[in-house]
Amino acid sequence: MPDIAFLALSGLVIISAIFALEARELIYGAVGLAFSLIGVAGLFILLGAEYVAMFQVSVYVGAVVVLILFTIMLVRRESGRILDEEEPGRLGRAGILVAGLVALAVAGAVLLLVPVSLGAPEFPHVSLQELGRLLASSYAIALVILGLLVGATIVGGLTLVKVEREEKSTGATQ
């Protein structure tokens, strides 16, 4: 049973990624990225790391994909149609898709035929409190640095996109 789930999720990740790369419109690319990331989160759940999966969904898909979509919408105009000019590349794109599917089929055949025991040791229940304790003790410095990094990113990003307003020459009413 886990094998089928694993294959299905891996398939989702790979096919979404290929679709995201080859999509005609940038927006479809972002949607493909979102599906791919959700597939990765599913793989995390299969590996027993549910908390990481939720973290991935809320940060990557919930925030990063939104950012990407938002930026695409802001810088649209001609930029979204770049790929249209390269129509002769259709053969190459089909080739990549076929290669991806073949790779998936080979992986699937290998997993199902060769009696590889994916038998993982029974997953002992990992308590989240342990994770929290670990975060607060061994990784405390890294956590603080991450916080500073987040702050720096926000400040830097806001500074980058800040629009300089020209000084009003007559500020009579102010």
Added chain:
Amino acid sequence: MVTLLQAAPAPQEIISLILRIITSRTFLEIVFFPGFLNVMISAAFLTWLERKVIARVQLRIGPLYAGFSGIFQPIADGVKLIFKETIFPELADTKLLMLCALGLMMLAFAPAVAIPFGEGLVIANMDVGLVYVFAVMSLFPSVILLIGWGSNSKYSLLGGLRSLFQQVAYEIPMWFSVLGIVMLTGTLNLTKIVEAQQRLWFVVPQVLGFAVFFTAALAELERTPFDLPEAETELVMGWMTELSGVPFMMGFLAMYTKLYVMSALMTALFLGGWSGPGLLPQPVWFLLKTFLVASVIVVIRGTFPRVRVDILLRTGWTRLLLLALANVFVTVALISLGLDWVWRI
């Protein structure tokens, strides 16, 4: 290949497998209560409830003719919407819109999987249930943005952008407001959080947290006083402008499903879930409290004016966050006073 064919089960095994799945408890839970049927019927019931309550607040009567006191009005609405022609603008992205409308419906239903409607009446008792609910809710803004964009119309895009800003801004106070609860119980499991409230509901020590969560939930649900994305006098219907027929029904129902699920979440987190004097069965208590919360939200819709968008965003990013942090401080004070034995069973 030979191994694969040998591993395929025989037909009668497949039938018995399907029968076993259908009668299994999890499947029944998913389809009936507390799953699909429960959420659907409650969402439809909430549309009726809202129209009646708002009508009374506005000194009129509301739906009256479809059944006793208009109780079958949601069914009439659904039938009408199914038979409506699905018209999209010519340049709109039909595939994207249909996909996103369907996705919205599925996303709205997703958090209900982790919410306990009674002792043991939960579809998926996840140890990270709370984070799962919030992770699913963080997916809403992107879907709404895609609908607004794919409609290829100014009103929809603006509505989608406003909705995105609003929901993203209020996600963070929501995350912080439940931090107090997590500190007091030490678990993210929703069932355990409900069980921990046996002596005292969390709404009492976490008043600030409840207030912040309630406000943030109002903003996430796009209800007044935060319903700018739906401001009828400004944006026609916001991001739902270009949806019609079945996609519109999906978007509309998704909003009310979200309302139901958020009310259920608030009941589970703050109002003690299914605890109550043992006169009625536990799920009934849960539903009573949920509908009470939903009614309060509906009454607020009828009574408060709309908030301006910049005040709305500023409140979400700054003031509510400070209140939520104050709530965390209160909780830390409670713990250091040694009062957290109340919530440890």
Added chain:
Amino acid sequence: MNAANINFVAFARYANPPMLNGWNIVFFSIAAAAMEATVGLALILVAFRLNGTIDVRKLNRLRG
């Protein structure tokens, strides 16, 4: 970056007892990647504002 994260989590889970260090590393990895995406997108916005286009074939001002 996703593949690296999956690797980390997989190794952490197959260890005996499962090491939570893998999870922690993945947290920081996801967060850092999100920061990277933020700054990158801000750069794209600025490039668009200055050039009117983000067609990379036209963005060759650093050359020559």
